Amino acid sequence: MHHASYAEKYRPAAYADIIGQETAVEEVKRFLKEFPKRKGLILHGPAGTGKTSLALAAAKESNYEILELNASDLRNRAKLEQIVKPAAEQKSLFKKGKILLMDEVDGVTGTDIGGVPELVRILGTTKYPMIMTCNDVWQSKLSPLRSKCKMVEMKALPLSTIITILRDVAQKENLDKEISFFSQLAIKSQGDLRAALNDLQSHFHEDSVVDVTEKRDVEQSIFNILRKLFKERGDFLGLFDTTKLSLDEIFLWIEENIPREYRNEALARAYYALGNADVFRGRIYKDQSWRFLIYQNIFQSAGISYAKKVPVQNFTKYEAPKRILKIWLNNQKTMQKKTIAKKYARMVHCSMKRTMRDFDLLRPVFKKESVQKQLKFSPEEIEFLAK
Amino acid sequence: MTQTEIWTEKYRPTKFENVVGQHEIIKRIKSLVQAMNIPHFMFAGPAGTGKSTLALIIVKELFGEHWKENYIELNASDERGIDVIRQKVKDFARTKALKNVPFKVIFLDEADALTREAQQALRRTMENYTNTCRFILSCNYSTKLIEPIQSRCVMFRFKLLEKKDISEVMKKISEKENLKLTPDAFDAIYEASEGDCRRAINLIQATAAISMDINSDMISMISASAKPAGIKVVLDYALAGDFINARDKLLDVMLRESVSGSDVIKAIQKEIWTLQIEPEIKVRLTEKTGETEFRMIEGSDEFVQLQALLASFVLAGQGKAI
Numbered sequence: 259m260h261h262a263s264y265a266e267k268y269r270p271a272a273y274a275d276i277i278g279q280e281t282a283v284e285e286v287k288r289f290l291k292e293f294p295k296r297k298g299l300i301l302h303g304p305a306g307t308g309k310t311s312l313a314l315a316a317a318k319e320s321n322y323e324i325l326e327l328n329a330s331d332l333r334n335r336a337k338l339e340q341i342v343k344p345a346a347e348q349k350s351l352f353k354k355g356k357i358l359l360m361d362e363v364d365g366v367t368g369t370d371i372g373g374v375p376e377l378v379r380i381l382g383t384t385k386y387p388m389i390m391t392c393n394d395v396w397q398s399k400l401s402p403l404r405s406k407c408k409m410v411e412m413k414a415l416p417l418s419t420i421i422t423i424l425r426d427v428a429q430k431e432n433l434d435k436e437i438s439f440f441s442q443l444a445i446k447s448q449g450d451l452r453a454a455l456n457d458l459q460s461h462f463h464e465d466s467v468v469d470v471t472e473k474r475d476v477e478q479s480i481f482n483i484l485r486k487l488f489k490e491r492g493d494f495l496g497l498f499d500t501t502k503l504s505l506d507e508i509f510l511w512i513e514e515n516i517p518r519e520y521r522n523e524a525l526a527r528a529y530y531a532l533g534n535a536d537v538f539r540g541r542i543y544k545d546q547s548w549r550f551l552i553y554q555n556i557f558q559s560a561g562i563s564y565a566k567k568v569p570v571q572n573f574t575k576y577e578a579p580k581r582i583l584k585i586w587l588n589n590q591k592t593m594q595k596k597t598i599a600k601k602y603a604r605m606v607h608c609s610m611k612r613t614m615r616d617f618d619l620l621r622p623v624f625k626k627e628s629v630q631k632q633l634k635f636s637p638e639e640i641e642f643l644a645k
Numbered sequence: 646m647t648q649t650e651i652w653t654e655k656y657r658p659t660k661f662e663n664v665v666g667q668h669e670i671i672k673r674i675k676s677l678v679q680a681m682n683i684p685h686f687m688f689a690g691p692a693g694t695g696k697s698t699l700a701l702i703i704v705k706e707l708f709g710e711h712w713k714e715n716y717i718e719l720n721a722s723d724e725r726g727i728d729v730i731r732q733k734v735k736d737f738a739r740t741k742a743l744k745n746v747p748f749k750v751i752f753l754d755e756a757d758a759l760t761r762e763a764q765q766a767l768r769r770t771m772e773n774y775t776n777t778c779r780f781i782l783s784c785n786y787s788t789k790l791i792e793p794i795q796s797r798c799v800m801f802r803f804k805l806l807e808k809k810d811i812s813e814v815m816k817k818i819s820e821k822e823n824l825k826l827t828p829d830a831f832d833a834i835y836e837a838s839e840g841d842c843r844r845a846i847n848l849i850q851a852t853a854a855i856s857m858d859i860n861s862d863m864i865s866m867i868s869a870s871a872k873p874a875g876i877k878v879v880l881d882y883a884l885a886g887d888f889i890n891a892r893d894k895l896l897d898v899m900l901r902e903s904v905s906g907s908d909v910i911k912a913i914q915k916e917i918w919t920l921q922i923e924p925e926i927k928v929r930l931t932e933k934t935g936e937t938e939f940r941m942i943e944g945s946d947e948f949v950q951l952q953a954l955l956a957s958f959v960l961a962g963q964g965k966a967i
Contacts, residue, residue, distance in 0.1 A: 285732065409731075513949055517888040525888060526960055526967075529953035536944035543945050544761060581896065581948065588900040595903070606653050607697040608843065609722040609755055614903035618870060619847050622854035628650045 264455040268427050270311050273319055278419040279308055285410040286316050290387055296408045298381045298388045300363070302395035303412030306450030309391040310361055312412070316389070317357045328361035335372030338380065346384035356386050363400065364392035378402045414449025417441070418586050423451060424458055433458070441583045445507060477578075479503075480511050484576050487512070487562045488519040490569050494559040505551075509535065509558055510579035516562070519574050524566040531561025594642035598624060601633045652850045653843050656818055657698055659705060665810035665842070667695055670801045674699065678706050681747065685771060685780045687756075687795065689787040690803025693841030696783040700752040703781070711744040717751055722758035730759070730766040738774035749778045756782040757789035764791045771797055805840030808832075814842060815849060824849070825858045833861035837868035875902075876912040880920065883955045884962030891955050896948065906947025910938045913954070922961060929967045933957045 270276045273283050282301065289299045301309040317324040325345045327338075346358055358380075360366075366373040381388060381403075392400065395409060424440045439461075447454035479501040486494060498508055509532070516528045535557035538550045599613035602620070613620070623629055624643050635643075649655050658664045661671050677683050683703070688696040697718075704716040717737050719729060734751060742749045753759075759767065768791065771780055780798070787795060787802075812831045819826050838845035852859050852867045875898040882891035899909060914934050917927050937954040941947045957967050 526956040540945040
């Protein structure tokens, strides 16, 4: 079968293929098991986190038929009454049950007059579970649905999960790339797997020459930024507008290269400024106080530039950030360590994090056969401990 | 019941009488439990001082054989988002207690790791389900919990265990497991445990895996092999002015040992006093270290704050003002 996009081609077919959303998967399973305790479920979260995939996988796993309406369909009252309502009340033709999937309900707008109230009515009478997806569940027009439905959040996928999936897909497509390439796509995706897969695909079809030029363009622009910040003295408040890279990506580039440029007092002042930028970024994350963005911006531009007393003119070789990559590689290596810690932590009423910290102390204990049996270690875990 | 092979579990006290230390707290809690009605509790204090143990004893005393159906335990440092509160906690809290028991108990361990958003959700849940459910929150620092949660709980502050407490536990274990401990082994275990009973028990079990006769040298060897090594190397590079190597080594240590930024800060703070530098500079570096710990809580990227601290060590190494 030919698929237009990787995102479609590699859409997970089973629960087990949905990576990094274990809680959401459990919640959907439970919802279907307990139906009709609750008739509707809303999967909400950022784009590309697997909302639609999860709904489709649920139908497959339960051997249910699926009736799907998405934003491309007109979903006004008449249409819903004509299509969804009968489906919700009639028996499925061939299979035991069905799932009504209303994809992207936040897209039910303007022209879909009476759409949301009709969905609420259908929820009242449906004989089948209804799953809805949306990005922002808190908008007011969805409030009548919220009170009637179970809500399950799907989070942006962690970097390491996206890298793992990208590598996996690339391997299946015989696409040979460096690990740093995947990590760059993953950073750029900001947790949106679909975007990452689309990027991956575009790189596959592109001529490799184009690929290199684009990379060179981005690097050129970031190198220019770094040169200005590190060599000259100035406010440079609009400087970051000249690149496609996000403020957080630039942050990593600056962090990597401060010690390649600055020494002693300038080094300390530059890191202090970057630390300030990070403190404000922390406040943005914690309280969604986006007005602090300007402070992050100033500290990581003017703060870095004025860390030195006088401009410099020598040549410095800048390097791409390596930290994220190192963390990811390490995660791969310590997968077993984590699963061991998880099993142990559950047994002894303590956190996995704490167990990870005490891992070396506990290692002789984990090596005992009786303990391994009690904690049901897998062969891989036992092998990891033997190393 | 099958006997567990893990000593922290095997020797976890199951009755108030068997808990070491924390006598005042136990006296007060016991009288509340006997009245069969408890408020929400907050247990604040360092790790390994009996917070989880007491929570378990409380539910066993309250619910007898039905404690398992009416109790859940969640660890907020592993699941720190709002989802845990919205789903697991709420689902458990809103259903009625089973088997003629007046309410259920939720033990939320390391509650100070919850995000603010999750804490807000928790606060509402505590209010709404007060009839069916009691909370026991444990935390290292009560100040990391929002005020409205603190004010809904009766607070108990747990202290680090003293040497006699740790030694009592060690003595009991060595008798049951047929271990022979030299007198100085007790000192060494207490030193290495830093008043954390879980660590002490882990340490003695790890050592016992090698030998049944245990002396202080063996304890020191085992505990040293398990310490986040390499922080000294990191600081030495920084003091010598080699920032890039210091940074690389720091990341290696953190990844290899799975230590967090705050663990590194603790190790650095201790290490400062063993360095060959002027005492005045040690004081300045300690100030910087404390400042860094504070900024790490505020910021989003611990490693950046640690790099800023290393830059101060570079200056210190050259006798410059920090």
